[in-house]
Amino acid sequence: MEKRQHDGPDLAALPNRLPWNQLDEPSTRGLLNASYLATLNRHDHIDAELGIVRVGVLAIERALSDGRRVLADLFHEGDLIDLSQSKRVREGQLVALKPSEFLVLDGVRSEISTVGNASIAQVIMLQLRHHLARSRDHAADLVSKTPLEKAASVLFEFQRWPDTNDDDRQRNMVKIPIQRVDIADYIGVKPETLSRIVRQLEGEFLVKVVEQDRILLADIPSLRRIANGGRPRCSTKKA
Amino acid sequence: MEKRQHDGPDLAALPNRLPWNQLDEPSTRGLLNASYLATLNRHDHIDAELGIVRVGVLAIERALSDGRRVLADLFHEGDLIDLSQSKRVREGQLVALKPSEFLVLDGVRSEISTVGNASIAQVIMLQLRHHLARSRDHAADLVSKTPLEKAASVLFEFQRWPDTNDDDRQRNMVKIPIQRVDIADYIGVKPETLSRIVRQLEGEFLVKVVEQDRILLADIPSLRRIANGGRPRCSTKKA
DNA sequence: CGACTTCTTGAGGAACGTCAACCGCAGTGG
């Protein structure tokens, strides 16, 4: 892992997307002054409490004592990551799932609490609420859905990621930003099961795997229905 | 559901606990002025974006299309509930799990965004971060743990709730604040399975069910080990 | 006492995790 200290204002250092490109210049400089950029490869861990994903994908990774691996949350380009209230031991570590750049903001924690910079505080508050909603959504996905339903759900989640470009999005093509094994650890199934699920979806002509990391949603209404709980376990009772 | 409008400052209306009793009087009055108190019974829904639990237990409830019920998050006395960024949770509702009082703050949303009241914004930000960490924790619990591990984990979660009084906490007694069926919907198992799990834990002398809603943690180290992933599925390979 | 709710117990089967082997591909080195 390579650290690069910012010694001056470098406006290009914030992701060029909402909400970061809406900040006024003083706020931007305030953020960047006490920050540094970390360049990460897959499986690199980074010890930070606060930061912004510039490129790539990060995740909160937890290892259970028997070796099972869990991805509690995923972060894409532009996401603010805030682990400040997370007891380190229980929460796990921040890990890169692919080559990434992470802007560490640990130094500006104080700057945010002070009322001086209201626009920054507002942006951060918005991100917090957004991620809270997403995390609850994810929890709801995990609670009682079948692997098939979880898989359909995560497809729609990836569709909303910035990795899917607009052209593809219009064609209902979804860019899969992470590896199968990571998806599996994120939705709580084994890679083998996930593989079988994808084949099943293909067999029912609901999706089409164009490339390894690009999937066409062929029948969105049916997929939506499945993602929303339309494929419970089979009852033993004959219908 | 009964609504009561506050027509004047009523300092007793905020929960008498951290962080609410730390607010200065102007902030408190600012919160209360545009708020109203909702009195709820079990299964009562309430349509609100922002509020504080005064007494009781609320939850974010989502119903899957086939009738499965999911509790995505639990809230106890003193918790701030913020659903402002929840789009998909639109299908999820706030529901009371027992007779409760909920202080609805929808009216003060604007007051918080404005920088005028920094202390309120700070308190809310802290609550957001706290709940975000909890929600990720819960997600990690749900991803790949066995029902036994989930049950052990949720016991420790309830131990941290204010419902467990200090006397009991010292004796490793945990107050179970909600019904079995709600716990089951929260950790994603069937009530039948949960019942069997509890009996199993009792059989191994790890817990003792003193009353229906009070459980003694008899062997905390072992329970901690289980909650942290010490009871994976059995391998088919002979040890 | 019945009517209701909540929780428990029991039996049976589908599902998903476990393990093992295989495939395709990329990089490496002889």
Next chain:
DNA sequence: CCACTGCGGTTGACGTTCCTCAAGAAGTCG
């Protein structure tokens, strides 16, 4: 050029687990 290796992903066989369904206990209220 081909063997070798490593990695990510897939396929297949098998067995435990936990869901499903149904019925019984236990507690509460009229």
